[in-house]
Each structure stands twice: as C-alpha cells, then as structure tokens.
Amino acid sequence: MLTEDRKTVSVKRVGQTQWITFRRSEQMNAMSMQMLDEMAGALVQAMTDDEVRAVALTGSGRVFCAGADLKEVSEAELKPGEPDLLDRVDHAFGLIRSGPKPVIAAVNGLTLAGGLEMVMACDLVFAAESAKLGDAHSNFGVFPGAGGAAILPRRIGLNRAKYLLFSGEHVSAREMMDWGLVNKVVPDDELRDTVQAFTDKLAEKSPAVLRRMKAVANRAMNVDEPAALAEEMLNLRAHMRSWDIREGLAAFAEKRKPQFRGY
Incomplete structure (x- = not known):
C-alpha cells in the first residue's frame, strides 16, 4: 500500500x-x-x-x-x-x-x-x-x-x-x-x-475500455450526434485489435473472470 x-x-x-x-x-x-x-x-x-x-x-x-x-x-x-x-x-x-x-x-x-x-x-x-x-x-x-x-x-x-x-x-x-x-x-x-x-x-473492468469511454463521452458533449457516433465507431474498431477484448470474449466463453491488461 x-x-x-x-x-x-x-x-x-x-x-x-x-x-x-x-x-x-x-x-x-x-x-x-x-x-x-x-x-x-x-x-x-x-x-x-x-x-x-x-x-x-x-x-x-x-x-x-x-x-x-x-x-x-x-x-x-x-x-x-x-x-x-x-x-x-x-x-x-x-x-x-x-x-x-x-x-x-x-x-x-x-x-x-x-x-x-x-x-x-x-x-x-x-x-x-x-x-x-x-x-x-x-x-x-x-x-x-x-x-x-x-x-x-x-x-x-x-x-x-x-x-x-x-x-x-x-x-x-x-x-x-x-x-x-x-x-x-x-x-x-x-x-x-x-x-x-x-x-x-x-478495477475489475478493462482499463482500455474505460479510457476510451471517458475520452469519447467527454468529446461527445462538444460535437453533433453524427460526429460523436463516428468517433465511437473509430474507437471500437481500434479496440477490436486490443488484448482486452480478446481476453474478455475468451473469459465469457470459458465462464471465468477476465484478466485485463489495459491494452
């Protein structure tokens, strides 16, 4: 500590x-x-x-x-x-x-x-x-x-x-x-x-997901809806290549707790 x-x-x-x-x-x-x-x-x-x-x-x-x-x-x-x-x-x-x-x-x-x-x-x-x-x-x-x-x-x-x-x-x-x-x-x-x-x-959530959610949600307050949705999709596409999403999906399939790394 x-x-x-x-x-x-x-x-x-x-x-x-x-x-x-x-x-x-x-x-x-x-x-x-x-x-x-x-x-x-x-x-x-x-x-x-x-x-x-x-x-x-x-x-x-x-x-x-x-x-x-x-x-x-x-x-x-x-x-x-x-x-x-x-x-x-x-x-x-x-x-x-x-x-x-x-x-x-x-x-x-x-x-x-x-x-x-x-x-x-x-x-x-x-x-x-x-x-x-x-x-x-x-x-x-x-x-x-x-x-x-x-x-x-x-x-x-x-x-x-x-x-x-x-x-x-x-x-x-x-x-x-x-x-x-x-x-x-x-x-x-x-x-x-x-x-x-x-x-x-x-602390049990994916740091990568929380990081991207925070950034997109903050910026969504300053742009119109189509721009916000477009940025969300870009972030999702980037996130699809992350360790955390693969780990999350594997943990779901294997019925276990995911071990996220934040990338």
Missing part, C-alpha cells in the same frame, strides 16, 4: 485506487498554488501507474474544498512569466478531465466556487449526506474561470446554474443529486467505504 504525505495533500493507495486527500483543513482546503502543484503531481503519478485503476479526491476535516485561496491570490508576487494560480488550476483540472482513468469526487463537506468547479471536472461525484455545494464567486466579486459559468449550466440546466451563480448560495448534496450533478448521496460515515467499493469494481 502506497502512502505519501505531502505538505498540502496526502496520497494513499487502497487496492488499485489512489486517494488524494486535501490537507489544508484550517484553510477550508482552499486551493493554494502549492496544493495545486502537489495535486497535479499526484494525479500524474496516478495516471501513469499501471497499478492504479481509479483516482478518488476528497478533503480532510468538514470541507471538501472552499475554492481558491483568495488571500494568496491577493498577496501573490509573481515573476514575469511565472505560472499563477489560474495556470495551475487549468493544469490540475485538465489532468482530471482528460486523464485516462476515472476520477471520482468523494465530497465530504462544504464545496464552493473552485471546489465546485473541481467536482465538475471529475467523472463521477459521490457525496456525504451533510455536504453542501454552491458557486459563491459572486459573494466576493470573483469571476469563475474553471467551469462555473461555462460548464455548470450544462450539468444542472441554465436556470438552476444562474440561481447559484447570481445568488452565491449553496444547496444540499441531495438537491444537487436531483439536479444531476451528484451521482450518489450516502451517510457521512459511509462515504469513503462506498467510493472504495465502487472503485474496486472499476
């Missing part, structure tokens, strides 16, 4: 799931530049390790993530050309969106602004019963930059998104599930076990 504590995140592998836990609970797990760098490093590690089949993101304490560290943003003194917090957000969230493995947000508590945008970047969202989610950018005169205005309407509908964006209010995890953003709501003390049980099931 891999366990690694960095300054702002901890990394722990349970089975074939890499857990990345934010460790800035006193700052409501707000995203500092260091936290984003350490999260990105942990994500790269997970995405390139064949032993990892899924990634779970969660927060320490009672908060998942309250967004960007606005104190650091206001006080930052960067050299010309040095990546700022927005560059780091773009990089880390890009790894979540486009990485080849499923990323599950295990939302343990309050989730606001950039925290909500991080959740939207994930493939699936499991939330504790007590968790609350909202945008909150407008409360501090901050404009969203990682999906608050651009992606949230696609997830929950335009009117609901505008309500959260304009009001700065947050709503319960169960309401967010009704709106389509959260996949499952569970009792607080069952969140980690529920996510782990789910990712253990993912």
